[in-house]
Amino acid sequence: MNQIDPSNARIPIGSAGATFGMVNGAVLFIGTLAGACCTVYADLFPGSNLAGLGLWVATAWVAGIFVLLFILGHHESNVQDHRFLGRVKWGAQLLRSHAGYAALVLFMLGASVFSVYSKQVNDTRGTSVLKNLATSLGKLESATGQARLAAERAASSADSTERKAVLLLERTGRIEAAVTRDLKPRERLARNGVAWTSENFSTALIDRDVETVRLFIEAGWNVRSAAPASEGGNALGQFAGHPRVADEAATVTIVRLLADKLDLTAPEAHFRALPPMNLVSVALMRCNAGVVRALASRRQRAARSSH
Numbered sequence: 001m002n003q004i005d006p007s008n009a010r011i012p013i014g015s016a017g018a019t020f021g022m023v024n025g026a027v028l029f030i031g032t033l034a035g036a037c038c039t040v041y042a043d044l045f046p047g048s049n050l051a052g053l054g055l056w057v058a059t060a061w062v063a064g065i066f067v068l069l070f071i072l073g074h075h076e077s078n079v080q081d082h083r084f085l086g087r088v089k090w091g092a093q094l095l096r097s098h099a100g101y102a103a104l105v106l107f108m109l110g111a112s113v114f115s116v117y118s119k120q121v122n123d124t125r126g127t128s129v130l131k132n133l134a135t136s137l138g139k140l141e142s143a144t145g146q147a148r149l150a151a152e153r154a155a156s157s158a159d160s161t162e163r164k165a166v167l168l169l170e171r172t173g174r175i176e177a178a179v180t181r182d183l184k185p186r187e188r189l190a191r192n193g194v195a196w197t198s199e200n201f202s203t204a205l206i207d208r209d210v211e212t213v214r215l216f217i218e219a220g221w222n223v224r225s226a227a228p229a230s231e232g233g234n235a236l237g238q239f240a241g242h243p244r245v246a247d248e249a250a251t252v253t254i255v256r257l258l259a260d261k262l263d264l265t266a267p268e269a270h271f272r273a274l275p276p277m278n279l280v281s282v283a284l285m286r287c288n289a290g291v292v293r294a295l296a297s298r299r300q301r302a303a304r305s306s307h
Contacts, residue, residue, distance in 0.1 A: 237271035
């Protein structure tokens with residue numbers, strides 16, 4: 001009888017059912033045998049797992065495929081080659097020409113191996129493979145969410161840091177501008193700790209504090225202001241009437257500053273309860289040689305400049 005090409009062999013419904021029954025029985029047999037072996041192994045070695053039998057399990061799975069192919073080789077269309085390898089080859093060609101049937105056989109074999117593996121894991125770890133997978137997926141999703149949240153927080157923090165840096169630069173710029181700008185004379189007096197009072201102006205004149213007097217005058221102070229109440233008169237009278245030993249150069253400078261604000265020959269100086277006089281009269285009365293020389297120097301310079 002001529003050999004039928006497995007690729008041209010069509011499995012009738014009845015024959016397919018019989019063949020499927022044979023394959024199903026073989027798969028159940030292999031799965032049950034593998035499960036029994038794993039159970040015995042787990043009982044003998046309680047702390048073990050299936051990973052230690054990886055090579056044997058792989059060998060058993062390959063052997064199971066050969067057994068299934070051998071069973072398929074008993075199909076009635078194979079009437080010639082009845083040897084083991086011949087039947088295996090014929091069954092392999094039959095599965096290759098019937099992809100759907102091949103997928104069914106491989107699925108059944110894979111399901112059997114997974115069942116054995118799942119049982120082994122359940123026996124040794126007290127948990128489920130699918131449950132472990134679901135738990136791992138849940139943890140992965142949670143970790144992904146936390147990573148996304150951390151990335152959003154980092155982006156928000158970076159944006160906030162950038163805004164704070166811009167604000168800091170703006171404030172630094174304003175502070176630098178405030179520090180480096182030229183202060184007004186009254187602000188410079190305040191920075192030097194000198195209050196805006198007539199007593200301080202009078203004291204600066206008597207002490208020949210040129211810088212303080214200049215700042216008072218530049219700030220618009222009235223040089224005819226009163227002297228302290230305990231002294232009486234005004235600051236000009238106190239300046240000319242106190243013959244203190246002082247720097248004559250400073251006295252000359254102060255006279256020049258006063259000359260820009262009033263007529264030095266006019267009776268503007270009030271010394272205590274005396275009637276108003278000019279500066280030189282008060283200085284001569286009080287024997288203030290320094291003021292007299294400063295006024296004389298000022299008059300000589302003015303005379304030279306007029307010529």
